[in-house]
Amino acid sequence: MAKLVGVFASSHAPLIIRGWKDVSAANQQSLTRSMTELGGRIKAAKPDVLIEIAPDHWVNFFINNLPSICVGMGEEHDGPAEPWMKDCPYKKIKGHPKLAHHIVETALERDFEPSMSHHLTLDHGFCIPLWRGGLDPLPPIVPIIFNDLEPPYPTVRRCLQWGTMLAEAVRSYPEDIRVAILATGGLSHSIGEPTMGEIDEPFDRECIRHFEAGDDRKLVDFLNERLPTIGNGAAEIRNWVAAHGAADRRGFELIGYCNCPEVYVGCGFASWNLGARV
């Protein structure tokens, strides 16, 4: 049977690539340290497949057809299409259709109804943490897109349940493979809104404390209350919530946090210590 060997989370601010030269030396150092550490931990987990949860930044989907959650089932995905991601080494990214199918079947069995795609383009949200984390070559990836961009969003509660179900799907997959999960996005940021550029570090710190404490109800209540009051980019914390659910709500460890105004994002990096559960 498959093993869940690691659960991770990372920010994916575009300006880490597009505006890196304008980032202060101290913040460059902080971000580089965190991304390198995160990449190192993913590599150390030796995943045969990486499930990655990220939003779609208007690359695959538009408002004429906008899934709340979509699982990438393809044998191959395209690398990022953004012109400023042209130096990213991932042009074609191998998928894992068998695990993806098993995830969708498990989801349906548990009364979840994900959309499916047999060919996705994996934008910066998927690729920046992998690229800057030094993952080359990449393991095969099963991408799962959560709609964190266009309201109404999946509920925080449902995202937590998605994580739990995802871990069950991994553990019930019949092949003897190692599987890791990486959720990307957040923490606080605001894009294209009057608050653009504002970072709410107290919110981010409180959010981190809730992940550390591992109390479902308090985490969900906190996010339900606060997410509507801060910048739209924080909606991506839903992906972290799914990772938290997959890790059975235990073992959250902050790798690093950088309040980085140059990239408009309160950047967070984390892993969940699965310990004896692996």
Add this chain to the structure above:
Amino acid sequence: MRDYWLSKLFFDLQSSPSLGAEYRAERKKILDRYPLKPEVRKAVERDDVVFLAARVNPYLLRFYFVVAGMPEAEFLKKVRNAGAESAARSSHG
């Protein structure tokens, strides 16, 4: 509220670098391909961030003005003023 054709214009422009280049060179020619309401088209032509912000996803708004070539500082100033201006416009009917 989402204006579908405005959203489609912004989506298409950020999806295709060649269309973006064409748009910067000949904005009118591209706009003619989209059935935009007259007031929406006027707002696009005037770079009316407040009007447009109320009708598209904020990420698409942001991507559009990058493609359209508006300097970052100018966009930030306009979008940051959008909240106050929007409130002022609605209070004046």
